[in-house]
Amino acid sequence: DQQVKQNSPSLSVQEGRISILNCDYTNSMFDYFLWYKKYPAEGPTFLISISSIKDKNEDGRFTVFLNKSAKHLSLHIVPSQPGDSAVYFCAASWQGAQKLVFGQGTRLTINP
Amino acid sequence: NAGVTQTPKFRILKIGQSMTLQCTQDMNHNYMYWYRQDPGMGLKLIYYSVGAGITDKGEVPNGYNVSRSTTEDFPLRLELAAPSQTSVYFCASSPRSGTYNEQFFGPGTRLTVL
Numbered sequence: 001d002q003q004v005k006q007n008s009p010s011l012s013v014q015e016g017r018i019s020i021l022n023c024d025y026t027n028s029m030f031d032y033f034l035w036y037k038k039y040p041a042e043g044p045t046f047l048i049s050i051s052s053i054k055d056k057n058e059d060g061r062f063t064v065f066l067n068k069s070a071k072h073l074s075l076h077i078v079p080s081q082p083g084d085s086a087v088y089f090c091a092a093s094w095q096g097a098q099k100l101v102f103g104q105g106t107r108l109t110i111n112p
Numbered sequence: 113n114a115g116v117t118q119t120p121k122f123r124i125l126k127i128g129q130s131m132t133l134q135c136t137q138d139m140n141h142n143y144m145y146w147y148r149q150d151p152g153m154g155l156k157l158i159y160y161s162v163g164a165g166i167t168d169k170g171e172v173p174n175g176y177n178v179s180r181s182t183t184e185d186f187p188l189r190l191e192l193a194a195p196s197q198t199s200v201y202f203c204a205s206s207p208r209s210g211t212y213n214e215q216f217f218g219p220g221t222r223l224t225v226l
Contacts, residue, residue, distance in 0.1 A: 004154070006154075034214060041219070041220070042219055042220070043116070043202050043217030043218050044202070044217045045217065046214035089154060098162060099145065100157075100215065102155040104152065104154040105152075105153075105154055
């Protein structure tokens with residue numbers, strides 16, 4: 001039972017353009033969502049998060065949008081840079097859960 | 113701060129062997145986690161701990177054991193290694209509940225069981 005799904009295994013974007021990574025979830029109890037970035041041979045690092053009381057959170061070039069009715073969130077990267085090439089994981093949790101549920105990840109490649 | 117450290121970085125085991133994956137954090141975090149990542153898959157939670165002396169099972173605990181005798185250390189024990197345990201293992205820590213605080217990950221241990 002995959003509660004957090006990232007349906008695109010890979011995405012290729014031109015440098016300078018917008019990258020949009022998508023994530024869907026099924027568990028209505030989730031009320032906190034995070035994005036992690038992972039480079040090869042390294043552990044995931046936290047990128048940005050959003051609480052269910054918001055529908056948007058921005059941090060520099062990164063914006064996360066949350067659509068609770070559709071159980072969907074997306075990560076926008078504008079403008080995309082070569083250093084953004086990595087695997088991006090969506091994760092979700094709920095109050096008292098003490099743990100995160102991760103999606104399968106999307107490999108983003110930024111082309112020069 | 114070194115953050116979360118894991119040893120070894122790589123290991124090859126034969127079927128039936130045992131080993132311990134080490135994880136240490138120097139951030140005084142209460143919560144610690146062990147995940148495995150298989151190719152093309154997300155991170156699956158194996159075990160977690162909310163403090164010294166307290167551990168609990170995650171999604172995929174079979175074939176593994178953990179202990180948490182100190183705040184800093186959270187070793188993962190593999191008994192009777194099987195090819196299905198070939199994976200990359202990540203340890204993570206979090207300052208309190210994992211719900212509203214991000215988890216900090218170590219660099220991973222790549223394990224191959226032949």
